[in-house]
Amino acid sequence: MTGFDPTLAMHHSETQVSVELQTPDMTLxxxxxxxxxxxxxxxxxxxxxxxxxxxxxxxxxxxxxYEKLAEVRTYPQITALVNRIDWVSGFCNEIAFVTAxxxxxGLEVPGRAQYIRLILTEMTRISSHLLxxxxxxxxxxxxxxMMLAVRDRxxxxxxIEGVTGGRFHPNFNRLGGVKPAAGxxxxxxxxxxxxxxxxxxxxxxxxVHVLGVCDEIDGLITGNEIFWERxxxxxxxxxxxxxxxxxxxxxxxxxxxxxxxxKVEDYxxxxxxxxxxxxxxxxxxxxxxxxxxxxxxxxxSIVLQAIDKIPSGPLQAKVPRVIKVPTGExxxxxxxxxxxxxxxxxxxxxxxxxRVKIRSASYSNLSILPWLLKGALVPDxxxxxxSLDFVLGDVDR
Amino acid sequence: xxxxxxxxxxxxxxxxxxxxxxxxxxxxxxxKEVLVPRARGVIALDIDNCTVCMLCARECPDWCIxxxxxxxxxxxxxxxxxxRTRATLDRFAIDYALCMYCGICVEVCPFDALYWSPSHEYxxxxxxxxxxxxxxxxxxxxTVPEPPxxxx
Numbered sequence: 001m002t003g004f005d006p007t008l009a010m011h012h013s014e015t016q017v018s019v020e021l022q023t024p025d026m027t028l029x030x031x032x033x034x035x036x037x038x039x040x041x042x043x044x045x046x047x048x049x050x051x052x053x054x055x056x057x058x059x060x061x062x063x064x065x066y067e068k069l070a071e072v073r074t075y076p077q078i079t080a081l082v083n084r085i086d087w088v089s090g091f092c093n094e095i096a097f098v099t100a101x102x103x104x105x106g107l108e109v110p111g112r113a114q115y116i117r118l119i120l121t122e123m124t125r126i127s128s129h130l131l132x133x134x135x136x137x138x139x140x141x142x143x144x145x146m147m148l149a150v151r152d153r154x155x156x157x158x159x160i161e162g163v164t165g166g167r168f169h170p171n172f173n174r175l176g177g178v179k180p181a182a183g184x185x186x187x188x189x190x191x192x193x194x195x196x197x198x199x200x201x202x203x204x205x206x207x208v209h210v211l212g213v214c215d216e217i218d219g220l221i222t223g224n225e226i227f228w229e230r231x232x233x234x235x236x237x238x239x240x241x242x243x244x245x246x247x248x249x250x251x252x253x254x255x256x257x258x259x260x261x262x263k264v265e266d267y268x269x270x271x272x273x274x275x276x277x278x279x280x281x282x283x284x285x286x287x288x289x290x291x292x293x294x295x296x297x298x299x300x301s302i303v304l305q306a307i308d309k310i311p312s313g314p315l316q317a318k319v320p321r322v323i324k325v326p327t328g329e330x331x332x333x334x335x336x337x338x339x340x341x342x343x344x345x346x347x348x349x350x351x352x353x354x355r356v357k358i359r360s361a362s363y364s365n366l367s368i369l370p371w372l373l374k375g376a377l378v379p380d381x382x383x384x385x386x387s388l389d390f391v392l393g394d395v396d397r
Numbered sequence: 398x399x400x401x402x403x404x405x406x407x408x409x410x411x412x413x414x415x416x417x418x419x420x421x422x423x424x425x426x427x428x429k430e431v432l433v434p435r436a437r438g439v440i441a442l443d444i445d446n447c448t449v450c451m452l453c454a455r456e457c458p459d460w461c462i463x464x465x466x467x468x469x470x471x472x473x474x475x476x477x478x479x480x481r482t483r484a485t486l487d488r489f490a491i492d493y494a495l496c497m498y499c500g501i502c503v504e505v506c507p508f509d510a511l512y513w514s515p516s517h518e519y520x521x522x523x524x525x526x527x528x529x530x531x532x533x534x535x536x537x538x539x540t541v542p543e544p545p546x547x548x549x
Contacts, residue, residue, distance in 0.1 A: 144411055169498070197545060227404075
């Protein structure tokens with residue numbers, strides 16, 4: 001047997017060197033490719049053996065200049081742009097933007113349009129959280145949940161595509177409602193873009209499958225010994241620190257703060273339904289995982305209630321052909337699957353906004369990373385990073 | 398007290414049960430999925446309906462539509478009348494390498510000249526070939542599906 005034998009070393013105690021063993025700090029560079037398929041992020045870690053001394057995220061590789069671009073695009077064109085900020089939840093990105101512009105214009109959105117918005121928002125949230133439930137175990141080395149969750153996420157995406165025409169970039173919201181017609185011509189104008197026939201029943205079926213896959217992953221992963229070892233007590237964010245860093249969404253709720261903009265703000269009729277805001281207790285990776293799992297179930301419940309209650313009626317308020325937003329400024333925030341998504345729009349009365357400031361959830365959630373990873377072990381970097389569930393398109397914009 | 402089943406056994410059970418089930422995936426190039434009628438795959442052009450008004454080209458967020466036209470003198474509709482000029486389409490091209498598939502052009506067209514089609518198999522090895530001229534765009538008209546029925 002080769003290797004270090006402690007009993008041998010004891011015999012040579014006279015020759016023992018009193019100098020402590022030291023390893024020089026090593027700088028470890030993760031990325032800038034996809035370190036765990038969230039986008040292009042580079043992490044510069046200073047490690048002492050297995051321990052992270054200091055870590056610095058280098059961002060900006062995916063910067064596309066959307067805030068500047070929005071200054072030279074009309075409002076309907078910006079709706080198509082904001083889809084691409086957080087690409088796994090395109091529909092949710094639109095909501096806050098159109099609501100902000102509608103409030104400036106003083107538009108009242110018809111009830112049916114609001115319900116369609118709400119149903120699609122929650123379905124996008126389900127698809128985004130299912131992606132987390134599939135990719136997070138994958139990052140910890142379990143490949144099966146990926147296959148299970150993506151299988152049923154596809155059902156949800158197919159339904160979104162059936163309504164909007166796009167799986168990821170729906171571009172379905174218009175100022176004053178949802179997309180009213182296929183085209184502006186005399187023939188196409190008659191083709192209203194209401195929900196296609198069978199959508200409500202198909203959604204009910206898909207929701208059953210979503211709950212099924214949640215239970216499947218729950219049984220496979222939630223109680224798994226390896227998963228417990230990797231996530232419980234790892235990457236603990238105390239509630240006060242989470243609020244200090246501006247962490248929002250499921251990451252904040254994982255730390256035990258029951259704060260959900262769907263309850264606080266009134267951008268969509270969430271008050272009509274009976275649902276709960278799940279929250280964790282410890283604030284570790286495991287709690288953040290559980291919160292997302294529970295949020296999928298709550299979203300399913302909201303969607304099912306909304307389908308039963310959906311009113312009929314027009315899809316759009318009366319909007320002028322050339323959309324000009326009156327002078328003023330406004331900040332509207334909405335609950336994205338990742339956290340708080342807000343738009344500060346300054347308008348000077350033209351067809352294009354003067355300035356659009358985007359507050360995206362992932363950027364603030366990522367800012368806690370250097371604090372959180374200080375003192376963590378190298379194998380935990382990916383476990384902690386993955387549990388924050390950020391998308392680099394949302395960070396860099 | 399509930400008996401805890403070790404994760405390994407659970408995992409193996411999932412493997413076994415999945416092995417015996419039918420796969421959910423489609424063997425793509427051989428079998429094809431039928432896409433929803435509203436899917437935004439490619440934009441088809443109805444040449445006869447286009448009046449060269451340039452609205453689509455102006456509203457396009459990334460200016461990937463190229464339109465050229467000229468005025469043509471039309472004979473007067475009744476004898477002794479004034480000769481009219483009519484805009485005629487020379488070139489209509491969409492650069493699909495630039496297009497972001499937002500559908501604004503289809504929406505703003507006031508004359509029903511543009512339609513969405515779910516066809517999507519037009520990838521090219523050369524980026525220049527992604528520029529579809531009007532003949533190719535008109536060809537896509539064959540693939541435009543009937544719009545779906547609506548939820549009551």
